[in-house]
Amino acid sequence: MLVALHAAGIRPDVITFADTGGEKPETIKHLDLMNTVLREWGWPLIDVCRKIPLASTGYADLYGNCLANETLPSLAFGMKSCSIKWKAAIQDQFLKGAKSGPNARLPHPLWISTRAANERIVKLIGYDCGPADLRRSKAPKRPDDDFDYVYPLQLVRWTRRDCVKAITWALGADMVPIKSACFFCPASKQWELYWLAANHPELLERALVLERNALTGRHSRFDEVEFGATWEELVRGADRFPSTSTTVGLGRSFAWNQWARVNDVVDDDFRVRRGEADRARFAMMSDTLRDHDNALDSRTPGIPIVVIPAAEQMDLAL
Template identity: 75%
Template structure:
């Protein structure tokens, strides 16, 4: 099919009730640009803040709000789940600490994404009648109920094999929304998204990959980048991992591995091969990785000297491949 111009979106979406799920990443930023170039203005743009995004992601959110203001669009609606006061936590990190667990993705599940991203964005549109997240429905929902129209949620998945697989696993519609993938309709790959952002907004508007700083899907190059750029966040991630693997709810089996998790982290170069999740890296522990690669000292504090930071950045650049995210780092 090839690469299509943004104008091809207009006849497909014009007149529909449009809700953009903005991830503050490369793909969703390119999607906003494509909509603007197609003369399409969404009724609402939402962003789910888990409380664990990297500072660069939140800064990009501010930059894009300035862009939207220049286009005459409404600002991005930031959605954040408010837990019950009785839980004692306010964000995803606190949830993991309180429950002594890793994010669900470490176990091959996505409940944390549903709980902290999908539902808050749905509630921002549909409203909530009671509880700490109580709020009136957005006007787009009121219009949909009044007119019988379907709301189209626009998702920023590109034409990479991974995103194609993700979109094919999802339903085309549910009880409340239809789902549409503009970048896939246009045939855009990640490099096309970077190109359109650079051409229209400038290279400084190409964001980094959006993900929690303790995301189990993080690559090794991203860990080196985190150590160099945000050592305090990496330390918090290491605390979360240790809390989950040594707490009373830990699934770690000392009999299976022949030693405690702490002993293996301190004394071994790797964990024995197993289907058991042994850390934020699923098959590897971030704490063990950090010790083996001299990212942390004996107290598991991230090394902060200029020489160490230079070493981390060199490893980050060496390990990162051309197809890794294509973000601004």
């Protein structure tokens, strides 16, 4: 999105990124790389927003929140409260300020100036032109929302693969980032689990611990009576779960622990295999299963020639 805005000559006033505490190391590193680019452009640097929980909770991030409450991220149950709480709300507070609590802060000068002028801040969201993001952008907004929303990548009709090409052309192939997501995100695909096993086995192990903690904990939705065995027994001994509408793991319809066992990603103690041959196999499986529109795919040069109509440029600039 920043590449598209720069090509159109549209400079944002504020750039924010919400860090849940569970981002992959490559994503955090990419923030520094992008700040170098932004300095060269003379643009504002990225403001990293991070929720600070009450000290009494005993945790500092989303992973700790799930672990302490013996539950999975809400996306595992088809909800989005983790994203709202740890991403959207904290970025709103960065602009609007907060009067009390550990996240207390003064309103951003942009918020103050726009309110004084009886104007509204326009949030530019990086939803692309793929089917999933098109659905997200059409979701109804709250009628009392304090912001207006524009989706620049959809205005220029870029799919994710177009975005990969655009970043490669404008900044170089090394600047194409991996998808920003928690290492324990329930939306992860199996190629991403293999990628995690190959590159960050310690993070995959933490995700497996989180899943076992939740599905054997006090809030587990797994019905032992219905399935004739405990969740852990099925993970260790069965090749698959019985057909069920019950959330059975981080994969919603499958358990990451069972996936790891069946595919020989872990040993009997659910420790990720770290041998050179194992990690090479995981990397190969990740490459084999990855879709063509993922940022880790081939980064061929060239950028789609897309003309942004003047009227749409004006909409973006508001």
